[in-house]
Amino acid sequence: MGTEPIVKNRDFNDRQIKRIFLRRMGIVLWVSFFTAAVESMVFFALFDPAYLGQLSSLAVDITRWQGYALGFVFFWAFTFSAALFAGVVMALPRTRLAKRNPHS
Amino acid sequence: MTDQETKPIELSLYKAHEKIYPREIKGRFQYKRKLAVLVLLGLFYILPWISWEGQQAILFDLPHRRFHIFGLTLWPQDFIFLALMLIIAAFSLFFFTALAGRLWCGFACPQTVWTEVFIWMEQLTEGNRNKRMKLDKAPWSTEKVLRKTSKQFLWITFALWTGFTFVGFFTPIKELAAHVWSWQLGPWETFWLFFYSLATYGNAGFLREQVCLYMCPYARFQSAMFDKETLIISYDGQRGEPRMRGKKRREAEAPGDCIDCTLCVQVCPTGIDIRDGLQYECIGCAACIDACDEVMEKSGMPKGLIKYTTENALNGKPTHIIRPRTLVYFTILMLLVSSFGIALLSRSSIDMNVIHDRNSFYRVVNAQTIENVYTLKVMNKGKTTTGYKLSATGLEGLEVLLGMNETEIVAEPGQLVEVPIKIRAAKAVANKKIHTIEVTVTALDETGDAASETVKYFGYNK
Ligand code: SF4
Ligand code: SF4
Numbered sequence: 195m196g197t198e199p200i201v202k203n204r205d206f207n208d209r210q211i212k213r214i215f216l217r218r219m220g221i222v223l224w225v226s227f228f229t230a231a232v233e234s235m236v237f238f239a240l241f242d243p244a245y246l247g248q249l250s251s252l253a254v255d256i257t258r259w260q261g262y263a264l265g266f267v268f269f270w271a272f273t274f275s276a277a278l279f280a281g282v283v284m285a286l287p288r289t290r291l292a293k294r295n296p297h298s
Numbered sequence: 299m300t301d302q303e304t305k306p307i308e309l310s311l312y313k314a315h316e317k318i319y320p321r322e323i324k325g326r327f328q329y330k331r332k333l334a335v336l337v338l339l340g341l342f343y344i345l346p347w348i349s350w351e352g353q354q355a356i357l358f359d360l361p362h363r364r365f366h367i368f369g370l371t372l373w374p375q376d377f378i379f380l381a382l383m384l385i386i387a388a389f390s391l392f393f394f395t396a397l398a399g400r401l402w403c404g405f406a407c408p409q410t411v412w413t414e415v416f417i418w419m420e421q422l423t424e425g426n427r428n429k430r431m432k433l434d435k436a437p438w439s440t441e442k443v444l445r446k447t448s449k450q451f452l453w454i455t456f457a458l459w460t461g462f463t464f465v466g467f468f469t470p471i472k473e474l475a476a477h478v479w480s481w482q483l484g485p486w487e488t489f490w491l492f493f494y495s496l497a498t499y500g501n502a503g504f505l506r507e508q509v510c511l512y513m514c515p516y517a518r519f520q521s522a523m524f525d526k527e528t529l530i531i532s533y534d535g536q537r538g539e540p541r542m543r544g545k546k547r548r549e550a551e552a553p554g555d556c557i558d559c560t561l562c563v564q565v566c567p568t569g570i571d572i573r574d575g576l577q578y579e580c581i582g583c584a585a586c587i588d589a590c591d592e593v594m595e596k597s598g599m600p601k602g603l604i605k606y607t608t609e610n611a612l613n614g615k616p617t618h619i620i621r622p623r624t625l626v627y628f629t630i631l632m633l634l635v636s637s638f639g640i641a642l643l644s645r646s647s648i649d650m651n652v653i654h655d656r657n658s659f660y661r662v663v664n665a666q667t668i669e670n671v672y673t674l675k676v677m678n679k680g681k682t683t684t685g686y687k688l689s690a691t692g693l694e695g696l697e698v699l700l701g702m703n704e705t706e707i708v709a710e711p712g713q714l715v716e717v718p719i720k721i722r723a724a725k726a727v728a729n730k731k732i733h734t735i736e737v738t739v740t741a742l743d744e745t746g747d748a749a750s751e752t753v754k755y756f757g758y759n760k
Binding site: 220224228239240242257258259262263 | 360361363374377380486512513515
């Protein structure tokens with residue numbers, strides 16, 4: 195009985211999958227945004243982006259605001275990939291396991 | 299299986315969002331909530347306009363990396379204060395949650411506070427709950443367009459003002475106002491202004507309880523601070539059941555006190571039925587208490603069918619305010635607060651650091667004298683440009699000299715100066731392998747602030 199509705203109500207099933215997907219993406223986005231914001235705050239309380247800009251071998255002149263923004267984007271990219279990874283592995287594989295004992 | 303049979307599954311898995319139309323209600327708790335909204339938002343909108351010693355009283359000046367808080371200027375070196383403040387905030391939240399449940403959610407959380415204001419505007423333009431529901435179902439008409447646009451107008455104006463004020467905490471608000479007036483906002487100001495306005499509009503206008511249900515981290519872990527003696531909002535099932543209304547009620551022998559008017563459900567901003575028991579969706583706004591009290595009063599029954607109570611009280615057991623959990627939270631909180639106070643009082647306007655030269659232990663100056671070389675870093679955390687003088691103690695006759703090119707140490711507010719220094723001592727005095735001495739930096743201004751550090755002094759020991 196378990197798989198029946200999935201076959202018979204393809205529409206319903208698709209909608210359900212879409213919802214799960216959207217919800218998961220929502221969580222990934224929100225959680226990564228939130229953690230990136232906190233991380234940037236802590237990081238930039240300790241390090242001055244203008245000073246970091248001088249340190250880097252690129253010797254680009256960045257203003258503090260650009261530094262803050264860049265740092266945030268950087269952190270977000272990091273946290274986003276981590277959260278995305280978590281979101282992907284959270285989905286259990288859909289295939290059914292083989293029967294352990296085919297003769298019973 | 300038909301589609302109909304599967305419907306309930308769909309609902310229970312991921313139900314599409316249903317709009318909640320909270321009913322307006324008056325009462326003692328709603329009065330307090332309104333007061334909280336007025337005070338908190340009043341502070342938010344007015345604070346940035348207040349000046350203190352010729353400067354904006356509260357200004358988080360990120361471009362210059364300093365925070366002004368009523369005459370106190372904090373630099374990145376004062377990070378510890380910020381960290382302590384956040385930890386104190388967290389522990390007060392724990393403490394109050396253990397005592398009185400989701401007090402924060404119901405009365406102080408920006409999410410709740412701004413949502414309240416947005417709902418007032420909604421009521422002002424679209425009318426009460428019934429009218430709003432009807433209006434949403436009705437086809438578009440001139441009235442509907444008018445009501446909806448005036449609501450949007452109020453919402454958007456208020457959201458923009460909020461965004462403006464928010465940016466005003468980070469950029470001097472008077473300059474910001476001038477920039478807005480002359481359409482000369484910088485890219486960052488523009489971005490943050492609109493970003494925060496949009497966040498306000500979205501969160502308070504549309505997401506509302508969904509923020510609490512799906513996004514808020516506090517809502518997920520607050521129950522960890524709960525125990526059987528925490529104040530919660532609860533329906534007294536023993537008294538209320540069996541609930542019934544109308545004819546059935548009149549004919550029943552012993553109906554419960556709940557007349558099943560569902561008012562407590564209609565006023566609930568998160569759309570739950572408190573009679574089903576404590577639920578994690580309940581933000582503790584106490585609207586249902588006010589609603590139910592009014593009903594009880596009208597029907598001549600004692601108030602408090604829904605009330606602030608504790609699980610123990612509901613089960614007829616005593617409730618203790620002082621108990622291990624609250625004591626522990628309170629002690630930690632007090633320790634934190636007092637260390638914050640002490641740190642703040644003993645905060646010096648000087649930050650210093652002395653590092654011994656790595657290349658040599660000591661240098662021989664002449665037959666009687668040696669010197670040790672250090673790098674001294676001084677940061678001026680005060681508000682004015684200041685000169686500094688140096689001294690050293692710990693050995694008799696220590697003499698501090700500035701490095702080659704420097705003649706004086708002067709730092710602007712927030713500036714970090716780095717100078718080589720030499721400390722001289724007589725061979726006869728500094729005759730052990732290692733001595734400890736103390737280097738002191740004193741400000742040459744009316745504050746006379748000083749800071750010192752202990753360092754090693756390598757002696758002449760053959
Ligand atoms: S649940 Fe979260 S967002 Fe909602 S009121 Fe409580 S703290 Fe605020
Ligand atoms: S159940 Fe009552 S206290 Fe809880 S959110 Fe709803 S109205 Fe507020």
